[in-house]
Amino acid sequence: MSTSLSVHTESPSSLDADAVVVGYHSGGDAPEPASGAHDVDAAFSGGLASTLSLLGASGAPEEVHTLASLGAVKAPVVVAVGLGPAPTDGPVDPDTLSRAAGAALRSLSARPEGAGRVALALPARSADEAGAVALGARLGAYAFDRYRTGEKAERRAEKAGAATLTVISPAEDAAAAVERAGVLADAVCLTRDLVNTAPADLVPEDLASAAQEVAQRTGLAIEVLDEQALAEGGYGGLTGVGQGSANPPRLVRLAHSHPEATRTVAFVGKGITFDSGGLSLKPAGAMDWMKSDMAGAASVLAAMGAIADLGVKVNVVAYLAVAENMPSGTAQRPSDVLSIYGGKTVEVLNTDAEGRLVMADALVRAQEDEPDLVVDIATLTGAQLVALGTRVFAVMSNDDGVREDVVAAAGAAGEAAWPMPLPGELRAGLDSAVADIANVAGERWGGMLSAGVFLNEFIEEGVKWAHLDIAGPSFNQGGPHGYTSKGGTGAGTRTLVRIAEEYAK
Incomplete structure (x- = not known):
């Protein structure tokens, strides 16, 4: 799907579009039009709020109501979305704007004809607000139609390819903010696409090929170690986990270099393209979404593409630890002992705890690049869902300050993390x-x-390191919400970009 983003300052009521999106706040007797909606409200002779009230609108966040404009504005459809209470002082919270824009675009994208041309007249008085609206709208318009067939799918694909999103904003630097939001959204959508791809179509070699495509497009340096190089190099974790599969493992190294950079960050992503549990076989009900067990590697790959596109002034090296965990006559056994890259030995008591084995190899290798910070991201444990649920990922670190900084970076990126x-x-x-x-x-x-x-056992003394467990937030098994679709979410991608940007300062 190709969705374009642009900025205009003209009145949303006169803009040639298929739909115009406005926001409204929860008020006393009736909803209150938000900033950006007043021009449309005037076109309705000041009756937008009363019309919404008749429809039962309360102004609750992400509440969506669709109205026929009946010629009041040039667009035939007005989509009104709730923003919650109006802020008493200052702008609307950026994440509230992103989620509202996402909810509106999901509503429009669900139509047989798709979203089409959409003017976004949500609060966008500043560049930050404009960027938040653009990000949410782009993510809300996301659809994964690779395996859809039939006339309806063809119509949706045709409309999606022509979708245009226009943010109405008077801010002088809104265009730059919207452009950046587009880069971030493209990265998140790439992560989603990879996670949503059927595991038969994304074996380790395929994920390595996807990395090569990103590297070629963005100018990233890339190195791929195949199964022979991994065995000869002593990467016992990747070799052991991958030996049960007909699809051998890969270790992918990507590098972004900037001539003005003074610091280096290393990212490590878990890339188990399908996790059956190995001989410690998962129950069937816990296996059908294990195509998402490579979400950490996908987020690292997508973040690296965005970092290159944005020209972030920091050196970043990234490692994708990629394998398929399958049961077979050649699979590793419980009680086998593996020698991780660097020599430390691990007794494998449960072959379903495989992610930490491939991550150990990559973490040790990443430290050879002498980074100022190592950040790994992985769908590592089911226990993460028990502890924090499906929308908040965990951050652990061997340094209290680093842990606080990573949590803060996630919050600034609009993602929910907890120390x-x-x-x-x-x-x-x-x-x-x-x-x-x-x-x-x-x-x-x-x-x-x-x-x-x-994992901390494989971090050298004095190396600053943070671990992100995204097991729950990486894959939405429930209904869509805000700008988050069902399936792959892209969790962690924006946080990694934000960490790189912070280290570039």
């Missing part, structure tokens, strides 16, 4: 009778934290 500890006492539970460490603890409690403690 979590790395309790030292959990390390004893990972003791192995035969190896340096076991891949799972002997007790079930604190599984998300013990996984972080395991």
